[in-house]
Amino acid sequence: xxxxxxxxxxxxxxxxxxxxxxxxxxxxxxxxxxxxxxxxxxxxxxxxxxxxxxxxxxxxxxxxxxxxxxxxxxxxxxxxxxxxxxxxxxxxxxxxxxxxxxxxxxxxxxxxx
Amino acid sequence: xxxxxxxxxxxxxxxxxxxxxxxxxxxxxxxxxxxxxxxxxxxxxxxxxxxxxxxxxxxxxxxxxxxxxxxxxxxxxxxxxxxxxxxxxxxxxxxxxxxxxxxxxxxxxxx
Numbered sequence: 001x002x003x004x005x006x007x008x009x010x011x012x013x014x015x016x017x018x019x020x021x022x023x024x025x026x027x028x029x030x031x032x033x034x035x036x037x038x039x040x041x042x043x044x045x046x047x048x049x050x051x052x053x054x055x056x057x058x059x060x061x062x063x064x065x066x067x068x069x070x071x072x073x074x075x076x077x078x079x080x081x082x083x084x085x086x087x088x089x090x091x092x093x094x095x096x097x098x099x100x101x102x103x104x105x106x107x108x109x110x111x112x113x
Numbered sequence: 114x115x116x117x118x119x120x121x122x123x124x125x126x127x128x129x130x131x132x133x134x135x136x137x138x139x140x141x142x143x144x145x146x147x148x149x150x151x152x153x154x155x156x157x158x159x160x161x162x163x164x165x166x167x168x169x170x171x172x173x174x175x176x177x178x179x180x181x182x183x184x185x186x187x188x189x190x191x192x193x194x195x196x197x198x199x200x201x202x203x204x205x206x207x208x209x210x211x212x213x214x215x216x217x218x219x220x221x222x223x224x
Binding site for chain 1: 154155156214216217
């Protein structure tokens with residue numbers, strides 16, 4: 001399995017500000033993803049973080065709101081921009097290996113006030 | 114695209130009893146079916162998985178079965194313990210694509 005370090009683990013932010021979440025993996029991985037999990041809900045895919053190119057976003061998510069970087073095969077960041085209370089959620093980094101096994105970070109619990 | 118349905122949404126069992134969670138998927142090309150356990154305040158943890166060339170897999174008290182014809186798979190937990198209480202998610206995937214999750218089952222094991 002992978003060791004995935006996601007930071008910060010939680011934050012309380014003012015509306016209108018931005019937060020950048022970091023995801024560091026202890027080994028090179030084929031694919032990295034960012035998910036959002038609203039309270040009591042399942043996981044919703046935000047985007048696939050592509051190494052060296054622009055992320056691939058799912059319907060309902062746009063780059064201006066959720067810019068993503070992936071400079072190498074072990075690191076990615078997700079920024080939640082111009083936050084509103086509706087952005088309060090848990091954000092999760094996930095990695096997937098070539099054999100399709102996927103693992104998750106501990107998540108970032110974001111509260112926007 | 115793939116669609117995964119999961120039932121039940123909540124499940125309460127007495128300690129020592131068995132628990133069964135069922136999922137169906139829509140894409141016959143899906144070939145990997147993991148199960149995740151999520152405890153409060155933590156990220157999902159992979160607990161068992163099954164690939165499309167296998168009908169059943171067991172790991173101590175947990176087992177997963179797959180029926181490719183019917184496109185459904187199930188998680189079985191035997192001799193449940195209070196520490197099994199959590200939210201369980203099934204997922205389906207085809208190749209190197211993102212996981213598609215079910216809506217989750219909140220399992221409560223009553224001591």
